Amino acid sequence: MEAVGPNPFLFVSAVLFVCGVVCMTTKRNGIGVLMGVELVLNGASLNFVTFSKFTPLGLDGQVFSLFVIVLAAAEAAVALAIALNFYNNHLTIDVDRGDELHG
Amino acid sequence: MNDIGSLVVRLLDETTKTSVGLFAPELVLSGTIVLMLAFRVLPGLNRIPTQWVALLGAFGSFALALCQFDRLVTGEIPPTSFFTGMLMFDQLGTFFRMFLSLFLILTITLTVLTGIPDRDDAADFYTLLIGSTIGMMIMASANHLLMMFMGVEMTSVPSYAMVGFLKGRKKSSEAALKYVVYGAGAAGVMLYGISLLAGLTGTGSMPDMAQRLGMIVSQNAGIGDATVRTILLAGLMVLVGLAFKLSIFPFHFWCPDAFEGAAAEVAGFLSVASKAGAFALLVRFGLSFTSTSAAVSEVGFSFGIGLGVLAAATATFGNLSAYGQTNIKRMLAYSTIAHAGYMLMAVSALLVLAHGKQVGLDTQGEARRCIEGLIYYLFVYLFMNLGAFAIVSLIRNQIFSEEIEDYNGLATQCPVLCFGMLLCVFSLVGLPPMGGFWAKLVIFSAVFKATAVHWVMWGVLGAGAINTVFSLFYYIRILKAMYIKSRPAGARSVRYDLFPGGVFVLLICLPILGLGILPQGFTDKFHNIADALLTQIGR
Amino acid sequence: MSVETMLFWLFAILTCGGAVSVAVSQNVVRMAFSLVLCLGSTAVMFLLLGADFVGATQLMVYVGGTVVLLVFGVMLTATGPFTKIKSSGADAILSGLIGVIFLFIISTTVTAVDWGDISQKVAIGTHQKTAARGFNPEQQGNTTRPLGLSFLSVRADRDLNLSRNVPSVEKPVEDAPKLSSGYLLPFEIVSIHLLVVLVGASYLARAKRRVATNQ
Amino acid sequence: MDTLLAANSLAEFLQTQTIPICGCPIDATTAMVLAAIMHVALVGAWFGLPAGLFIWAERKISGRIQDRLGPTRTGGRFGWLQSLADGAKLIQKEDLVPADADGLMFRLAPYIVVVASFAAYMVLPFSDGWSALGLDVGLFLTFAILSLEVLGVILAGYSSGSKWALFGAIRESAQMVSYEIPMAICALCPIITAGTLNLTEVGQLQSGGFWNWNILHPFNFFAFFVYFTCATASCKRAPFDLAEAESELVAGFLTEYSGMRWSFFFLAEYASMFLVSGLATVLFLGGWDDGFGILSVVKANAGSFVGNALGLVIFMKKASLLVCVQIWVRWTLPRLRIDQVMTTCLKYLIPISCVLFAGTVAYPLILVKVSGNTSILGGPSGDRVVQPHQPMSQADTVPNKPTQMTAATAERSGR
Structure with a gap:
């Protein structure tokens, strides 16, 4: 009947973080990379909420995660607009196809 | 009156009487954004050119920041944290706010001269520009981990959009996509680090964090302790985010692409302004690790050594890659990376010197010199780099090219712009009597002092010196093209030179010379800033 | 369970x-x-x-x-072809390996920390609320009110005891201890950020407007 | 989770019983699980029953509006069992998946839509305290869950592998996402008046007489109509049913669906119609309150259970009336064009709702300045029957009176 401690939650958030990083590094689709970023941010936000329950961080943790959610939404909006713009110019969203810039 | 009532009264008092006033420069900029957008919508008012509104706002912000800085220096207002500890009002922060609003004025003027946003898009462009500047200002005075992250985000997100501002161009959209993808990733990693730090210390406030890091690590805990390792991991993750903003070695790859794809004005803005904000933040964050606790100081020290190695690598890499470039914006981007390396040496020396007390050296005064050198370098860098980018964009408007070989023989057609480029380049290399010389000198001397604490700093110093010599070779290529090669027949000629572009460039170049010939007044000012910062955190 | x-x-x-x-x-x-x-x-x-x-x-x-x-x-x-992305087998194995190593590093550092111990060390010197009040107890997840108040900088969960004249042993020197961090500023400034981002995103996403069409 | 108010009481009741087969007492976990299952079944019944009923009502009402009879034969004189018969028919139909479709997504999409509108019932109070979750974030959670519905729509449209479906889904999602904004802002107006997001508390504050109902508040009165318009649109009901405009898009995102999956979308539509009407009832129309104080008399004389049951009937009546209004509107007004739909939302409804919101915020402040009270009637609106629902477990050093710690009181005392 013991309650779940902080460590299982932290482990889940570590899984989120790692999956996000792997996703960011392996995906060639621009939007796929953005999904990886969302996973990483989500892992961080789960960390904050976990700490808000189990450490003296208290309510601050929840405030942090609220701001993270809002900022992530803003970032996603701009990223998506840029991705669409890229698509309009290149007719693909494959990051590797962008090869105008090199040297 | 009950508890919550008196709490509200106290908060209301503090917010309206102190905090809002201290936040005035940012508030003016925020108001400018709203005004610009309102002017565009309202009938009748939409005839007012947006850039004048933006310029007015930037001037207002600069004036307010100047006033505040003045009052801080004279001691009329004591340094304090405001908005219940969210931001810090001190000489360092206020100097950077002043610096950034000055830079905003210069950038807006430049865009007016080169006409990069057309009439329709002006409001959008200046909104992004000012929004990004507000983010940097917040970054420079952040006193709380949340404000630190918000500052980074508020700086980055509008700048992603700015890089992609020329939206019809393939290069521009590609640059923006690369920038946003890497940038968002770095921000995510940074946030994860912040979450670990906040969880460990149970607070978001950075001074509290510094104090509590000592509390949670027992005196003799080494790297084997899980807590110390977590602190190290978290610190590294935060540094990844900052290193990305600063384009430090393994995280620099976005920089050349983003700069080449973006308009030269935007590239100039990003190269200086985002560095200024990020370095201020890095200094504050780094100082959190210079605790009196031996274990935490050890962590800070290892960060210092690590940053030193990275700084040497960054400078070397930047200079080596710049050598083969044919596009001038790309070359300047690599040179930006190299300069970030030099400036990072100052931070590295700061962290190493701060550890000096632990090994029995009195390095108090030398730590101050690091911050002084960093500020001096940034201040010179503002003018020399903006100058270079301004000349690139002015010439681009005439010859429609940014390749170095198209600059051949330009000196005969536009002597003023080319002379400006000469000054900027000499300063970028670090030749006397330019400002860049003194800047490098102060930083290198600080690194030299740091060699007493650890031998690795000798390597850093050596790398810095060799790089300075090496950088001469590729910078000189620009001058060679301009002054020695002859203009090919049939090449597009440059029609106007002196007015207004030339005047602007000369105005920017004046401080470069001034800072080089009369450095004393400035170094004293910057020394005071460093002094105030270190006294304030009690080191 | x-x-x-x-x-x-x-x-x-x-x-x-x-x-x-x-x-x-x-x-x-x-x-x-x-x-x-x-x-x-x-x-x-x-x-x-x-x-x-x-x-x-x-x-x-x-x-x-x-x-x-x-x-x-x-x-x-x-x-068409870009919906599905094929990456090579070697790539997948490599990135999977890196992922596992990363996970190992993070989980051995972060979850090896004794959080309870750290909380105790840090809790010294933080001010705590005197009494949790409200319609429903916060411990059960009803944090809406305290969150809302903290966006107004009123830290009802931390600072309620500050105004009370309890003789405090820890802070005899300062007559007015500092307030805990309230989030009025980020709450307000994020609106400016959202405005800027909205403008930027809509600029990038919309088609270029035709110039000189309004007579 | 201790917030499962009703479930808790049921679980406590079950713990006093024994399992009939083996005769041993029920332990806490089993009791909790049993209680949860019973509640899910109950809420599920509320989800299915109104949907069936309203489909019948829609046919009948539309028939009458168009001067027809509507269903007359199945199940007696009024065609009562028509929906049931249709359901039986749809279950028997073959489950078709188009060749071009993304099979997994295509099959999943209806469930997402159903789960989203079903889960939102969790926090809806059917009577005083009769809700599955007594959360402090009640209304916010409802909107959060409702906003998931759009995902199902997009997936349905995308995975169908058909142009009609994709067009329909894009239109539909644009419309739903846009109308969420004014809808949420308008729903916040009564929330501000009440000072809580907990729907049960909002209902309790309006009890005691119709003069306490939020709709009589000057700004909430207008907010109600804006809310109702937006709610109609977010349920993709005519005149806003552009996604399914037969003349242009065959059937929008539903084009490729048939049989049971198709009917799931309809179940979800009618369920969310009832849900938004129920929300409107709680937020604006006094919830389960009868308006003349009869309920309190019944409660005093026949016990709270009977009173609550009566409240439930009243609540259902009010909500059903609103659903009928939606049906009435659908068969009366012509369909708008897609640009008109978006213009209505972005250019008119959002500014109007913002003004109403600001007005609601300013109203009590102005009243305080003018008359010294936050309400025209003198006291705070409704009976402040809300109490801390559980005494604090830790004994505090300071004896505390039950202070209501809202932003409003904080401000008042701060002055």
């Missing part, structure tokens, strides 16, 4: 499963769906952690907003 523990493991598995399938999936639309699963289960984890408001925000803003945006992006850009 209590209900809470069961719920935790159920949703932990869903969260991790969603995350892993985002990372390994080759189809962008499937990835988006896995992301929904992952983020939605995280919202439930927030509820389990007693952060109801954050959980609801996660559902509303993240799942109902950000992911919808991403799915829109997928729909607008996914044409």
